[in-house]
Amino acid sequence: MPPRETKRAELPLSRASPAGVVEGYASLFGVGDSGGDIVMAGAFARSIAKRGPKGVKMLWQHDAAQPIGVWTSLVEDAKGLKVAGRLDLSVARAREALSLVSSGAVDGLSIGFRTKRATTDMASGLRRLQEVDLWEISIVTFPMLPQARIDAVKRTTxxxxxxxxxxxxxxxxxxxxxxxxxxxxxxxxx
Structure with missing residues (x-):
């Protein structure tokens, strides 16, 4: 069985509601990350169909001992893997995460997965991920893909x-x- 991997994307989580609703892009298609991987369009389709949002865990910094909420929506669009979720504010770490996201101190998203199908470009060394088994998406400080960020933390007035x-x-x-x-x-x- 292939090893579990993580990829961090850097698109800002710039909005979070007092209710703890977060949105953003966990991965972008066709963009190389700092680990030399490029996620291709459609790479998440089978995993999303199989697991659905409830089957993909929301973690803090890829720590399986620190679940902080649930993902409510995982959608591949033309740009990448767009996600929405809700922090469980009865959990202390989730309240801390909401505070850090709301202040802009933490805004990264990162995926945890197993590679199902990939090709490597021998000239550049870049690996193109054509299919992955997505098992978690974390809110992180330093995403591997600089553009994978939380772009919404919804607020009431x-x-x-x-x-x-x-x-x-x-x-x-x-x-x-x-x-x-x-x-x-x-x-x-x-």
């Missing part, structure tokens, strides 16, 4: 505690209004 406070104030205002109606003898039609 207000922090959750502010939204909850606004809801509470709206409920209180509705209760005050109802009390005034009751004091005036007005009846609500419902």
């Amino acid at each position: 207000r922090p959750l505690h502010e939204i909850q406070l606004l809801r509470l104030k709206a409920k209180e205002a509705a209760l005050r209004f109802q009390r005034k109606l009751d004091q005036c003898g007005a009846h609500t039609p419902f």
Whole structure:
């Protein structure tokens, strides 16, 4: 059985929501990485069909002992492997990851896989990965493919505690209004 490998791509994870939703490109097609590999279009198709997003683990820095969330979408488009996932904010490391991603301190994505089919160009030494068995995608500090980055960390316009406070104030205002109606003898039609 071929050994497990990892490839890090550097496209920024620039948006993450307070709910921990992250998006980005975990790999780009036709772009050489610092390890001398080029992932070809279609390389992930069979693996995605076989495993689906739930079968590909979301890890912190390729550490199998540190799962930090789940991938909800894995799609090959014309550019590469576009991914979306959700950090599990009940896990301390995931909360730390969200903070680091949100601040821009960490924004890399990296794939962990087994090579199924590849060719090597003898002149350049570059290996073209035509099919890989994708088993994990990690949020990393230093991706091997400089362009593989988180490009989305979705945010709400207000922090959750502010939204909850606004809801509470709206409920209180509705209760005050109802009390005034009751004091005036007005009846609500419902």
